[in-house]
Amino acid sequence: MRPSRLAVHAVLLTYTALATLPILLVVMNSFKTRNAIFGAPLSPPDSLTFSLIGYTKVLRSAHVGTWFVNSLIVTLGAMFFVLLFGAMAAWALTEYRVRGTAALALYLTIGVMVPIRLGSVAIVAMMRHLGLNDTLLALVLVYVAQGLPMAIFILAEFIQQIPRDLRDAARCDGVPETRIFFEVIAPLLRPAVATVAVFTVVPIWNDLWFPLILTSSESTHTITLGVQQFLGQYITDWNSVLSALSLAILPVVAIYVIFSRQLISGLTAGAVK
């Protein structure tokens, strides 16, 4: 290996260690007794310190299940609509050149640059106005708005690479426009859809901010917000916190594994034009 490549790998390995160590600590300590967590936080569980107390407590708690389901509903719901509307908008913006297309594309690009959190106050007021306060629908709507600009950006880039002849052939074939999109274009977008799905899902699943400001009752909490319940002012149930967080990692890992094969080709497809 050449020295420059060694240096690159050294940097990447350092970053990987930095990124994974906290996760490793969380997972490791979730399998330990409370005393061991505080006594030797950096050592892995052994036969004396191993304990599943956190997991049994978390799984027995009625709320944790609800929170998981809430997180799944919100994340998958938002993902579905981001992909559907994102692909449709990307198709429309690239395929149908009408007046205002350029302005609309620019407007959506601004959405990529401006973080949605800047609008938090307005969003809370709007949701209260619509009577959607403390509902999962409110979260889905916000996350769809949050995910759409990036999704359109990536998908439009990808749609442009689909040969023009294919759409023209479908038109000569008498295929209606909506069917061209759903039956010719959409199946070819799979790699890009996988990329967008991962980019969309991870921040939504991990988000604490919007559940915090938009949901108040325990029945509408997501898992990231629910876990905060274990963090008390006087006593923190570290076993439960660490176990719940460890469990919360699993769905994201699962989604990544499902999409990863598609994801690699999706990322490179945008790179070499």
Place this chain on the structure above:
Amino acid sequence: MATLALNQLNKAYGEARILRDVNLRIDDGEFVVLVGPSGCGKSTLLRMIAGLDAPTSGDIHIGARRVNDLEPAARKIAMVFQSYALYPHMDVAKNMTFGLKFSNLPKPEIERRVADAARMLQLEPLLNRRPRDLSGGQRQRVAIGRAIVREPDVFLFDEPLSNLDAALRVSTRVEIAKLHRLLKATMIYVTHDQTEAMTLADRIVVMNQGEVAQEGKPLDLYYTPANLFVAGFIGSPGMNFFDAVVKRNDAGTMTLGGETLPDFALPGTLAAGITIKVGVRPEHLRLGGDGPLQVRGAVELVERLGEVSYAYARVGAAQIIAEIRGREAPLAGVEAVFGAAAQDLHLFDATGQRVAQGSRP
């Protein structure tokens, strides 16, 4: 099946005029080839007939209908693309039936059409394969099959053989010709390959810079090109051209001469002083041949193809190509005299238009 008529068709993108006043009439069952260099507007013309591009002005009629405002599918056309444009995620059978799903045809009718097309194009063993598992020639046959099952009035081919290798190009060309005989459908075929144009067409339309340079039967175009462009474009290797001036005209006998041409006489009516171009095809420029036109040149290179050889000779500043039959090809480096008969000479005036003289019937 139907006739097709284009009236005063124009296409412009801003200042750039892609097509200028194209008029064309195509008979029922005719095989018309649009040929020209890249950028001449032939593909744009085909896309406008298909309904994929809108003309800036002018009318398109298929049969008795004006189709300008009709969707491609409503025009009863089918198009075969250079890139095949098969649906990559559908198998061969699905590729052919996909468009018919939206046509309200009864299922048995769709099945009959696909079975017929598959038999005609020998696609039967491939019906369950995906496009990525097919060779280029097979893909193009599927694309043609997808057009056939629509039973269109007009078939449109957009350089369908360009992506195939040389051997496959020849065999697919023959298949398309047979297909036309079998279906007796109106076909419009775009290519930049003049061999395809010559071999397939009932009628060739040569296009140049957005205009029809000449239309006619293949051999008419070959033997009586209407202008310099067609003369140079049709035929391979290309026609030789010499600059010349009419030096004298004595009662119907012109004496012509130029920098590279010794003086020679031809019957004709052009007045003295007019500059012209004299064209002669390589096959008509004979080594040691008789005839009024005689040029002497230094042979620089000889290409031997077997039945013929091409001698590249330098005459003054110009290079000429002469075709030599059999084994009598000269060696490179020798001086040789080439001659052409009067009926094999093509004369073009200063604007590039043919001068009615010296042509074959």
